[in-house]
Structure formats: C-alpha cells, structure tokens
Amino acid sequence: MNNYNPDDQRLFFDDLINCRELGGMPGSNGTVFKSGILLRSGSPELASKKAHEELKKFGVKTVIDLRSEAEVRHYGNPFREDPDVKFYNIPLFVGDPDANEDPTMKFLETHALGDFYVIMMQELGEKIVEVMRVFINETDGVTLFHCAHGKDRTGVIAALLYMLIGASRENIILNYKVSYEYAKHFLNPLIEAKADNMKHTLRSDAHNMEILLDYFDKEYDSSAETFLMKYGMTKEELDALKARITA
Numbered sequence: 001m002n003n004y005n006p007d008d009q010r011l012f013f014d015d016l017i018n019c020r021e022l023g024g025m026p027g028s029n030g031t032v033f034k035s036g037i038l039l040r041s042g043s044p045e046l047a048s049k050k051a052h053e054e055l056k057k058f059g060v061k062t063v064i065d066l067r068s069e070a071e072v073r074h075y076g077n078p079f080r081e082d083p084d085v086k087f088y089n090i091p092l093f094v095g096d097p098d099a100n101e102d103p104t105m106k107f108l109e110t111h112a113l114g115d116f117y118v119i120m121m122q123e124l125g126e127k128i129v130e131v132m133r134v135f136i137n138e139t140d141g142v143t144l145f146h147c148a149h150g151k152d153r154t155g156v157i158a159a160l161l162y163m164l165i166g167a168s169r170e171n172i173i174l175n176y177k178v179s180y181e182y183a184k185h186f187l188n189p190l191i192e193a194k195a196d197n198m199k200h201t202l203r204s205d206a207h208n209m210e211i212l213l214d215y216f217d218k219e220y221d222s223s224a225e226t227f228l229m230k231y232g233m234t235k236e237e238l239d240a241l242k243a244r245i246t247a
Helices: 049-058 069-075 103-107 113-123 125-137 153-164 169-193 196-202 206-220 224-230 235-245
Strands: 038-041 060-065 086-089 142-146
Touching: 038 153, 049 060, 060 125, 103 113, 113 125, 113 153, 113 206, 125 142, 125 153, 125 224, 125 235, 142 153, 153 169, 153 206, 153 224, 153 235, 169 196, 169 206, 206 224, 224 235
Parallel strands: 038 142, 060 086, 060 142
Antiparallel strands: none
16 A cells, blocks of 8 residues: 655745655655655745745755756855855756756757656766765755755655665656646746747656656666666665665
8 A cells, every 4th residue: 555645745835846855755665764854845045034944943954956056156045155054066967957058958859857867867977976975974954955946856866765765666756746736836937938849847747757767777677776886886885875764
C-alpha cells in the first residue's frame, strides 16, 4: 500500500514557491527519508519576508543555490550575506537561462526537460557530488537547496536522494510532477508569455522524470550509488549520506 502524499511535505505555501520538506518519503525495507534535515524550494529571493524568517525559525543553517553564477548575479539571494547561514553556490546550469541564445535554452526548443536532466548527469556529475558532500558535512541544523522554481535542478537532486533510500519509481515521479501544481500561481503568467515550443520548460510533466529514471536504468542499473561513485564519491561518503537521510 502506498501511503506517500507529497502534500504532507509542503511548507509555507505561497510565501515561498514549491517549498517542501524531503522527510516522509517511503524507502525500501520499511525505511523512510528522515525529517527535519533537508528542505527544497524555489529561489528565496522570491520569498516573502515572513517565509524568510520562518525558514530560519525552522532551523535552516545551510543554503545551497543550484542556479548558475549569472542567475545569482542577476537576482541575488537573501541568504548570501546572512551571517547565520552557510551559503554555497554550486551551479547545475552552465550559462544563463535568461539569455536568448543560451545553448541549453536553444536545446530545449526541440527537446524535453528530461533530456536536459540526462545532460546534467553526463556533464555535471562532479558538481552533483559536491552538493551531496554538503549534505554529509553540514550537520548543524537544516539544509535548504534550491534553484529558480524548485523543480528542475532541485528536482533532480531530490530524485537522486530518494533513489538512495530505495524510494519507488512511482513516488519519485509523483514527487517531481507536483512541482508545477505547487508553483503554478507563479509560473502560469510566465508560461503565457513563453513561445509555444518553450512553455513545457515551466512545467514538470511526468515524462521528464521518466526519461531520467530510464537513463539510470540503462546506464547505472538503476543505481544512484554507482553514478555518484563514478564521479568521485567514496563508499564511506555514500554510507555517511545514507545514514544521514534514512530513518
């Protein structure tokens, strides 16, 4: 019986788009993802003042910004200069998604977001390992990781974490696809302004995560561990990470 409901993980609702606790996801052999250690969200510069304060009250002591250097430079991050928070910018996008001729955005004119996720795996594996090492090493308080809307780069990291605890394919896809539902009040006006062949980039259609999981099935025998070790993670680090996230 599947007792997973992503609505149970939501926090702050419209005050910070797509903000969620990672805890509560069922894993294999009766395990569950540990609560109170990791949060995911859209970019905090879009948060209300109330949400910013609530994040710190929730215990956020570390923030990982997965946006490109250009995005951080253009939009900022309220946690970047916060003396109470350790801030990391670990880009999972090379370039500038706001630039009309950005190669990745041109690629997405004719490809699914899931194809972009696969490229992230192929080209940014070492950066992904860097993110995972922050999860291992920053054990004081809660860690928040985010991108722009909390669905693509953030969704890929969440999927990898859930794969590590043995979450089901069905639940990983469900956790991914609700991103659009949780952020549509913000995203729908942006979608209206997009060209038809780019509207898909602001949704979180299930087939995108299916593409990524199919890639892992084919290339890594469905193993996030094998992927992470390929890009430099040690067995000891993997054991530490799984111990940190598994209840």
